[in-house]
Amino acid sequence: MIEIFGVPLPSLMGQLTLGLVNGSFYAVLSLGLAVIFGMLHIINFCHGACYMLGALFTWMAMEYFGLGYWWALLLVPLSVAAIGIVLERLLLQRLYKLDYLYALLLTFGIALMIEGGFRYLFGATGKPYSIPDELTGALDLGFMFLPKYRAWVIGASLTVCLFTWYMIEKTRLGAYLRAATENPKLTQAFGINVPVMVMLTYGFGVGLAGLAGVLAAPTTQVSPLMGSNMIILVFAVVVIGGMGSILGSVITGLGLGVVEGLTKVFYPEASAVIVFVIMAIVLWLRPAGLFGKGA
Amino acid sequence: MQSTEYLRVSSLHAFYGESHVLHGMDFTVRRGECVSLLGRNGAGRTTTLRAIMGLTGKRTGSIMINGREAVNLAPHKIAQLGVGYCPEERGIYSSLTCEENLMLPPKVGSGGMSVEELYEMFPNLKERRHSQGTKMSGGEQQMLAMARILRTGARLLLLDEISEGLAPVIVQKLAEIIQTLKQRGYTIVLVEQNFRFAAPLADRMFIVEHGQVVAEIAQHELQEKQAFLQETLGV
Ligand SMILES: Nc1ncnc2c1ncn2[C@@H]1O[C@H](COP(=O)(O)OP(=O)(O)OP(=O)(O)O)[C@@H](O)[C@H]1O
Ligand SMILES: [Mg+2]
Numbered sequence: 001m002i003e004i005f006g007v008p009l010p011s012l013m014g015q016l017t018l019g020l021v022n023g024s025f026y027a028v029l030s031l032g033l034a035v036i037f038g039m040l041h042i043i044n045f046c047h048g049a050c051y052m053l054g055a056l057f058t059w060m061a062m063e064y065f066g067l068g069y070w071w072a073l074l075l076v077p078l079s080v081a082a083i084g085i086v087l088e089r090l091l092l093q094r095l096y097k098l099d100y101l102y103a104l105l106l107t108f109g110i111a112l113m114i115e116g117g118f119r120y121l122f123g124a125t126g127k128p129y130s131i132p133d134e135l136t137g138a139l140d141l142g143f144m145f146l147p148k149y150r151a152w153v154i155g156a157s158l159t160v161c162l163f164t165w166y167m168i169e170k171t172r173l174g175a176y177l178r179a180a181t182e183n184p185k186l187t188q189a190f191g192i193n194v195p196v197m198v199m200l201t202y203g204f205g206v207g208l209a210g211l212a213g214v215l216a217a218p219t220t221q222v223s224p225l226m227g228s229n230m231i232i233l234v235f236a237v238v239v240i241g242g243m244g245s246i247l248g249s250v251i252t253g254l255g256l257g258v259v260e261g262l263t264k265v266f267y268p269e270a271s272a273v274i275v276f277v278i279m280a281i282v283l284w285l286r287p288a289g290l291f292g293k294g295a
Numbered sequence: 296m297q298s299t300e301y302l303r304v305s306s307l308h309a310f311y312g313e314s315h316v317l318h319g320m321d322f323t324v325r326r327g328e329c330v331s332l333l334g335r336n337g338a339g340r341t342t343t344l345r346a347i348m349g350l351t352g353k354r355t356g357s358i359m360i361n362g363r364e365a366v367n368l369a370p371h372k373i374a375q376l377g378v379g380y381c382p383e384e385r386g387i388y389s390s391l392t393c394e395e396n397l398m399l400p401p402k403v404g405s406g407g408m409s410v411e412e413l414y415e416m417f418p419n420l421k422e423r424r425h426s427q428g429t430k431m432s433g434g435e436q437q438m439l440a441m442a443r444i445l446r447t448g449a450r451l452l453l454l455d456e457i458s459e460g461l462a463p464v465i466v467q468k469l470a471e472i473i474q475t476l477k478q479r480g481y482t483i484v485l486v487e488q489n490f491r492f493a494a495p496l497a498d499r500m501f502i503v504e505h506g507q508v509v510a511e512i513a514q515h516e517l518q519e520k521q522a523f524l525q526e527t528l529g530v
Contacts, residue, residue, distance in 0.1 A: 172398070178390040179399055186386045189348045190400035191374035191447070 002143075007265050013144040015261040021150050021219065023257020024157035025051075025212050029234045030241065030249040031161055032208035035168075037243055038181045039201040042092070042103035046111035048231025050080050050206040052224060054213020056118060059129050059222045069132035073214050080210025081203040088202040093195070111227070118224035126221020153215050160211065161250045168246060177201065236279045242292020252290060300359070301326040301451060301482045302347075307356035307366075309346040309506075316342045318506040319356070324451075329473065329483040331493040333528055334503035340486040341383050343503070344453045348380050349373050360451065376451075377404040379444030383455040383486075387436045389429035393420060396428045397443045404448030413442045416472065434465040441472065451482045458492040466492055490528060502527055 002009040029051060036044045057076045061067040067075070087110065095102045131149045138145040168174040180187045180194045188194040213227075220226060234253075241252030256275055263271040270277070282290060302324040309317040317339050324330050332340045345351050347358055349370040358365040360376045374380070379400075388396055397410070397420065414421040417438045423431055431439065437457055444452060458466045466489070473496050476483060487493035493500065494517060502510040504527070512520050 175391055175395045175399055179388050182388050182390050183386060185350050185370065186380075186382060187399075188370040189350060189374055189380050189382075190444075191371050191403045192401060193371045195369075 005266065010144050012265055013146075015265045016258060017146060017150045017154070017261075019258040019261020019264075020254065021153050021257070022260060023254035024154050025216055025230065025253075026234055026237045026257055027161055027250045027253030028157050028208055028212040028215075029230070030237045030253050031164060031246065032205040032212075033234065033238055034243065034246055034249045035164070035208070036202055036205035038246075039177065039198055040092070040096070040103075042095075042100055042107065044202075044205065045104055045107035045231075046087075046114065047107075047206065047209050047234070048227030048229075049111040049114040050084065050209035050227070051213045051216070051230055052118070052227030053080050053083070053114065054210035055129075055217040055220075055222045055226060056122070056213070056224065057210070058214045058217040059127050062129065069214075069218070072217075073211075076214050077207045077211040080213070081207030084206035085199055085203040088199050092202065093199070096198075111231075115224050115228060122224060124223060124225055126223040126226075129217040129222050131218040149218060153219065156215060157212075160208070164208075165246050165250070233275055236275045238289075240275075240279050240282045240289060242289025245291040245293075248289070248291025299326045300324075301328075301361055302484070303357070303359040304343070304347065305357045305359075307343070307346060307354065307358060309342055309351040310353045311342075312352055316351070316506050317346060320346075320503075320506065320508060322501050322508050322511070324482055324484060326482055327477075327480045328498050329477050329485060329496055331485040331487050331497035331500045332503050333487060333490060333493065333500055335528065336488075338503040339506035340503050341455055342506070344380065344382075344455050344484065344486060347373070347453060348378070374400075374449075375403050377449050378451045378453065379403075379447060379449030381440045381444055381452070381454045381457060383459070385436050385440045387428040387431070387439055389427060391428050392424065393426050393428055393431060393435075393439060394424040396439055397424075397446065400443055400447045402448050404450055407448035408445045410446065413446060416445075416475075417442050434461050437461060437465070437469070441469070445476075450480075451484070452476070453484050453486075455486045456488060457485070458487065458489045470496060490524070 004012055029047060033044055033047055036042065054076050057079060058069070058072040061072045061076065091106060092103060095106060135149045135152050138147045139151060168177055176187070176192055176197060180192065180197050184194050216226070237253050237256050238249065240256065241248045256278065259278070260271060260274055263274045300323050304320050304322050307317055307320040308315065320339070320343055322330070332343060334340050342351060346354050347365070349365070349368060354366055356366060360373070360378060363376055365373050365376060388399070391399065397413070408416075419435050420439055420442055423435060428439070429436070441454070441457065457469055461469070470492060473483065473485070477496070485493055485497060498514055500512045501508045502512070510523070510527070512524070
């Protein structure tokens with residue numbers, strides 16, 4: 001059997017793909033945070049709760065309505081986006097004129113309420129969700145077996161990230177978005193309904209978190225607590241990548257997932273802290289983050 | 296003359312937070328007319344245009360645009376009445392290319408100029424169309440700021456200090472463009488510091504002081520009011 005630094009190749013590749021899977025979640029989640037931050041200038045602290053909602057709704061759709069994975073993939077991100085839009089209209093939009101700290105506290109409070117509420121309803125124990133039939137099994141790549149579901153998560157996440165990047169950088173709608181991000185008042189004075197764009201952007205951002213939750217449901221135990229565990233890592237990813245850069249958040253997310261996976265192989269003791277160690281080093285050398293603008 | 300009135304601003308007060316900047320602006324602009332708002336620094340001319348667009352804080356009074364009351368409308372609704380705004384700082388987006396800047400404002404009326412027509416009018420913009428908006432020269436940025444509101448079909452143009460800080464040849468070119476727009480029947484409000492630029496273009500001039508119109512001078516009165524202008528504007 002081939003070994004690399006004393007580690008058998010299949011187990012190395014296994015951790016690598018697992019790292020990429022985690023990295024995909026980091027990428028989609030930090031992308032949503034970046035999109036929201038760009039337009040609303042708020043740090044969306046309830047992002048993790050929205051991710052959790054995505055996974056829990058997926059489980060509930062199956063449990064209560066008999067709707068399977070593919071239906072969830074379509075409907076759950078839309079429902080999470082709808083919840084986000086309601087929150088934006090009812091609460092968030094009242095805070096744009098105030099210091100950004102108010103929005104941060106509000107979204108943090110919302111996260112606590114959502115998590116507490118679902119913990120009350122469902123308890124903290126994880127619920128299993130099985131991989132859809134179409135994606136069970138593995139692909140034989142010759143040098144390793146790649147579980148189909150892992151390939152799907154990585155592929156779907158990259159597609160979503162690429163699609164988002166394309167929409168923002170290359171389309172007319174994206175030009176509206178960039179313009180509204182840079183100079184919202186003038187953009188509105190050109191006849192573009194900026195408040196509605198802000199609302200939809202928030203919906204899209206949290207919808208991405210919901211989508212990540214759907215993708216995650218079969219890979220972990222679905223529980224009301226999964227969001228707060230995840231979001232801490234994602235904030236570290238955002239700090240490392242630098243706030244606001246779309247491509248930067250995607251690359252950083254994937255990269256850190258891989259680094260984390262490899263740490264599990266070569267130095268498992270450090271795997272839980274490696275991302276935070278990197279964060280400390282980046283903050284020290286490049287306070288604005290790897291892809292951030294200015295220092 | 297009521298029916299040909301395109302813009303009527305009456306007892307307009309506007310605030311930035313607590314500070315009260317416009318103290319009852321009153322003026323009208325007829326359809327197809329070009330008027331100029333003149334005044335010293337800080338008189339409130341920029342604020343007048345911003346208030347018309349809904350970009351200041353609180354506003355009271357009345358702003359009738361083509362027969363519609365606009366004082367309580369949101370900025371995008373005001374633009375959709377057929378208003379094109381060229382801000383004092385030009386407002387070219389650095390995250391958009393020249394051509395994306397040009398194509399950004401959505402249509403707010405029919406009969407806007409086509410992109411080909413605009414590239415003919417402003418040949419530099421065609422050359423620079425892939426450049427980042429803010430990498431262009433001041434003159435090019437001003438041309439772009441003008442061109443992008445001509446595409447939209449806006450019939451009322453609010454132009455703030457378009458000649459400011461530009462080389463004489465470019466100022467000359469802008470004057471020609473304003474003449475062309477007048478011939479095409481646009482209604483234009485020119486806010487100007489540069490009296491020599493505005494005087495030959497404006498059908499009427501309003502002198503603004505402390506957020507109020509203190510005098511109105513028609514084109515044919517320019518000679519006789521020379522002394523007054525010298526005194527109030529220092530020209
Ligand atoms: N954002 C703002 N907040 C508070 N006050 C402002 C603001 N913008 C302008 N002002 C004040 O309003 C008054 C009018 O300013 P405005 O920009 O309308 O003048 P202006 O006639 O366009 O002159 P110029 O462009 O030559 O400076 C000035 O006293 C200015 O200090
Ligand atoms: Mg001004």
